[in-house]
Amino acid sequence: MDLGNVAIQLLSGMTVAGYLFMVSAGMTLVFGAMRVINIAHGSFYMYAAFIVAAIVGKGTGASGMFWVALLVAPLIVAAMGTATEVTIMRRIYTKEHLTQLLATFALFYIFADVALQIWGGAFRSVQAAPVLTGQVNVLGRSFPKYNFFVMGVAVVVGVAMWLLLQRTKLGWRIRAAVEDPELLAATGTNVRLLFTTVFTIGALLAGVAGAVVAPLVSVAPGLDAGILVEAFIVAVIGGLGSIAGAAIGAIILGLFQAIGILWVPTWASAFTYIAMILVLAVRPWGLLGTPER
Amino acid sequence: MMLDVREIHTYYGQSYILQGVSLTVGEGEVVTLLGRNGAGKTTTLRSVMGLTPARRGHVVLEGREITHRPTYAISRLGIAFVPSGRRIFSDLTVRQNLELAAHDGVAGEAVWTIERVHKVFPKLAELDSRRAGFLSGGEQQMLKLGRALVANPKLLLLDEPTEGLAPAVVGQLGEWLQLLKDEGMSMLLCEQNALFALRLASRGYILEKGRIQHEAPAAELRDSPEVRTYLGV
Numbered sequence: 001m002d003l004g005n006v007a008i009q010l011l012s013g014m015t016v017a018g019y020l021f022m023v024s025a026g027m028t029l030v031f032g033a034m035r036v037i038n039i040a041h042g043s044f045y046m047y048a049a050f051i052v053a054a055i056v057g058k059g060t061g062a063s064g065m066f067w068v069a070l071l072v073a074p075l076i077v078a079a080m081g082t083a084t085e086v087t088i089m090r091r092i093y094t095k096e097h098l099t100q101l102l103a104t105f106a107l108f109y110i111f112a113d114v115a116l117q118i119w120g121g122a123f124r125s126v127q128a129a130p131v132l133t134g135q136v137n138v139l140g141r142s143f144p145k146y147n148f149f150v151m152g153v154a155v156v157v158g159v160a161m162w163l164l165l166q167r168t169k170l171g172w173r174i175r176a177a178v179e180d181p182e183l184l185a186a187t188g189t190n191v192r193l194l195f196t197t198v199f200t201i202g203a204l205l206a207g208v209a210g211a212v213v214a215p216l217v218s219v220a221p222g223l224d225a226g227i228l229v230e231a232f233i234v235a236v237i238g239g240l241g242s243i244a245g246a247a248i249g250a251i252i253l254g255l256f257q258a259i260g261i262l263w264v265p266t267w268a269s270a271f272t273y274i275a276m277i278l279v280l281a282v283r284p285w286g287l288l289g290t291p292e293r
Numbered sequence: 294m295m296l297d298v299r300e301i302h303t304y305y306g307q308s309y310i311l312q313g314v315s316l317t318v319g320e321g322e323v324v325t326l327l328g329r330n331g332a333g334k335t336t337t338l339r340s341v342m343g344l345t346p347a348r349r350g351h352v353v354l355e356g357r358e359i360t361h362r363p364t365y366a367i368s369r370l371g372i373a374f375v376p377s378g379r380r381i382f383s384d385l386t387v388r389q390n391l392e393l394a395a396h397d398g399v400a401g402e403a404v405w406t407i408e409r410v411h412k413v414f415p416k417l418a419e420l421d422s423r424r425a426g427f428l429s430g431g432e433q434q435m436l437k438l439g440r441a442l443v444a445n446p447k448l449l450l451l452d453e454p455t456e457g458l459a460p461a462v463v464g465q466l467g468e469w470l471q472l473l474k475d476e477g478m479s480m481l482l483c484e485q486n487a488l489f490a491l492r493l494a495s496r497g498y499i500l501e502k503g504r505i506q507h508e509a510p511a512a513e514l515r516d517s518p519e520v521r522t523y524l525g526v
C-alpha cells in the first residue's frame with residue numbers, strides 16, 4: 001500500500017464528504033426547524049443533476065453551458081422546493097410522524113415518476129467545463145481536478161451557511177425556530193413564511209450538490225434514493241438539526257468509505273453502516289445533536 | 294378600550310377550557326387575572342395572543358377584531374406576551390434575542406430602543422454578547438421584559454412574572470412594572486401571587502375553572518375574605 005494510493009483514496013473520500021455535506025445540511029436544516037424528515041429530499045438532488053445534464057447536453061462543455069447549468073439547476077430546484085412547501089409540506093408539520101413519512105414518501109415516488117417521464121431511464125454523462133477537467137499529480141498519482149472543485153464548493157457552501165446562521169437576522173430566526181417556534185411567532189416573526197424560506201434553502205442545498213456532482217456520476221433514475229440513505233446517515237451521525245454535525249458526519253462517512261476501499265474493497269459499502277453504528281452506540285442522538293426537544 | 298375580550302370559549306383539542314371568559318383592559322390600565330393552578334389564566338393569554346385561538350367569542354384590540362389573526366400579526370398590532378418560565382432563545386445571545394423582537398411599534402416611532410432597555414436594565418448591556426441560556430433566572434426575567442418592550446407594544450400580557458424569583462428580585466420587578474404603568478402602558482397581569490398583583494393593578498378578575506367568578510377594584514379584592522381564603526393571600 002503506497003502513500004500515493006492512500007492520498008488518492010482520502011481525497012476521494014473528502015470529495016464524497018463534500019457533496020454529502022451539502023445534501024445532509026439541507027435535510028438537517030429542515031428537520032431542525034420543522035421537525036420533518038423529508039424523504040423526497042434526495043429528489044431535489046437528482047433533479048438538479050438531470051437539469052444540468054439536459055442543459056449541457058452531449059457537448060464537450062466548452063460552450064460555457066456548464067456554468068449556466070451550474071447556476072440555473074439549483075435555482076429551478078429551489079423553486080420546486082418553494083412550491084412543495086406551500087402545497088404540501090406546510091400541511092403536515094403538525095401531523096404525526098407516520099403521516100409525515102407517508103406524505104413525503106409519496107412525494108418521492110411522484111418526483112421519481114415525473115423525472116422518468118421527462119428524461120427517460122437512460123444513463124447520461126455530463127462533461128464539465130474544460131478548466132475543470134483533466135488530472136493533477138498527487139504524490140506521483142493522477143487525480144481528477146474536478147474533485148477539488150467539488151470540495152471547494154462544499155467549503156464555500158459550509159462557510160455561507162455558517163455566516164447565514166451566525167450573522168444574519170434570518171439565521172437567528174431559523175435558530176430561534178429550532179428552539180421555540182411559538183415564542184418566535186409571539187415576538188412578531190411570520191413563522192409560516194420562515195418555514196417556506198427554510199425549506200427552499202434546504203432544496204437549494206440539495207440542488208447545488210446535485211448540480212456539482214453531475215459530471216462525477218452517471219445521471220440516471222435512482223440517484224434520489226441512493227443519496228437519501230447516505231445523507232440521512234450523515235445527518236444522524238452528526239446529530240439531526242446540526243449543520244456543523246452534518247459537516248463532521250460527512251467527513252467521517254467519506255473517510256470511512258475511503259478506508260474501506262483501501263482495506264477490504266469488496267466490503268467498502270458496509271463501512272457506511274459501521275460508521276453509523278459506532279457513533280450511535282456512543283451517542284444515540286448523534287455527535288452534535290441534543291437528546292430531544 | 295385597549296382590550297375587550299368577549300365571551301371566549303377555548304379548547305385544547307377536545308378539552309373545553311375557557312367557558313365564556315369576558316374581561317376588559319382600559320387604556321393605560323393595569324388589570325390582574327387571578328386564579329389557582331389550572332384555572333385557565335395562561336390559556337386566556339394564549340387566546341388573546343392567537344396561540345390557542347378561541348373557538349367562539351371575540352378578542353378586540355382598540356376596536357379591531359383580532360380573534361383569528363395569526364400570532365405574528367397580533368404581535369405587530371401591539372400586543373407583547375411575556376410568557377412564564379425560561380422562555381428565551383437560549384441558543385442566541387442577549388443582543389440577538391432583543392434584535393429579533395425589536396419593532397418600531399404601530400405608531401411608527403420607537404419609544405423603546407435597545408439603548409433605552411440598556412438604560413433601564415444595565416445588566417443586559419453587560420450581558421450583551423452572552424448566550425441567553427447562561428443567564429440566571431432574574432436576568433432571564435429582565436431579558437423577557439426587555440424583549441417585550443423593544444417591540445413597542447400598547448399592551449403587555451404578563452404570565453406569572455414573579456414565578457421562581459427570589460424575594461429581592463420580585464421587589465425589583467414590581468418597581469419596573471410600576472415604571473411602565475407610570476408611562477401609561479396597559480397591562481394584563483396573570484399571577485398566583487395575588488398580593489404582588491393587587492399592588493400594581495387597579496382592577497382584578499378571579500378566574501375559576503375557565504369562568505370569571507368575580508370582578509372588583511383591586512382595593513376591594515385585597516380586603517375581601519373570599520380572596521383571602523381562596524387565593525391564600
Ligand SMILES: Nc1ncnc2c1ncn2[C@@H]1O[C@H](COP(=O)(O)OP(=O)(O)OP(=O)(O)O)[C@@H](O)[C@H]1O
Pocket residue numbers: 305308310328329330331332333334335336337485
Ligand atoms: N396544551 C394543553 N393541552 C391540554 N390541556 C391543557 C394544555 N395546556 C393546559 N391545559 C389544561 O388547561 C387548563 C388551564 O390551564 P392553564 O395553563 O391556562 O392554567 P393556569 O391558570 O395558567 O395555571 P397555572 O397557574 O398552573 O399556570 C388546565 O386544566 C390544564 O391542564
Ligand SMILES: [Mg+2]
Pocket residue numbers: 334335336377452453
Ligand atoms: Mg399558567
